[in-house]
Amino acid sequence: MIAWSEIIIRLTLAAFLGALVGLERERKDWAAGLRTHMMVCVGSSLVMLVSTYGFEDILGTHNVVLDPSRIAAQVISGIGFIGAGTILFLRQGIVRGLTTASGLWTVAAIGLATGGGMYFAASIATLLALCILWLMQPFEKKIGNRFRRRSLKIVVTGDNATGTLEKILHLTISESSNCLIEKTDSGDLSVSVEMKSLQGAGQAALISALQAMPGVKEVGFQR
Known part of the structure; x- marks a missing residue:
């Protein structure tokens, strides 16, 4: 069984990485802000822990074979109901919230990586997500205004x-x-x-x- 200290590290790191992305969304006063991103990241990290280590007590039992990815895989599809709630269709050709929805999906993946012990991959993904959400925005506006x-x-x-x-x-x-x-x-x-x-x-x-x-x-x- 995984050590208690490792569980604390993984869940705490997931909360921290989710908070970093959530702060960027909170800055723009979106409905899915700091707490939502933290909850998604911690929840998906816990799911990954349960999926990987939650059934160790029955492993080795006769005729019992488990796939450690079976529960974690449901996070990727299940996060869709939260993402759909952040998307607003204002009028023809005007849709808001797609970036926040994709951010929640990415945060869920970061949580899975953290729960799986892939700290470096989770940290790099968080850094890239922040660069895309924050640093790329002025460039996107400059290019988008030419074609809008x-x-x-x-x-x-x-x-x-x-x-x-x-x-x-x-x-x-x-x-x-x-x-x-x-x-x-x-x-x-x-x-x-x-x-x-x-x-x-x-x-x-x-x-x-x-x-x-x-x-x-x-x-x-x-x-």
């Missing part, structure tokens, strides 16, 4: 709203991929155009041209 599409909302009012709408579509058609036209409660026409990423002078010129059209009541980008 934004929704431009234009509200048209007046008797010639249909004619103005045709001019708007003609002006934005080359820079758009989707267009949604709705009628507001006040009778105005609301046009939501999903735009390609326009930067600097191109974006300012387009907005100025739209604002100069007769009947255009509002122009602005939606989050």
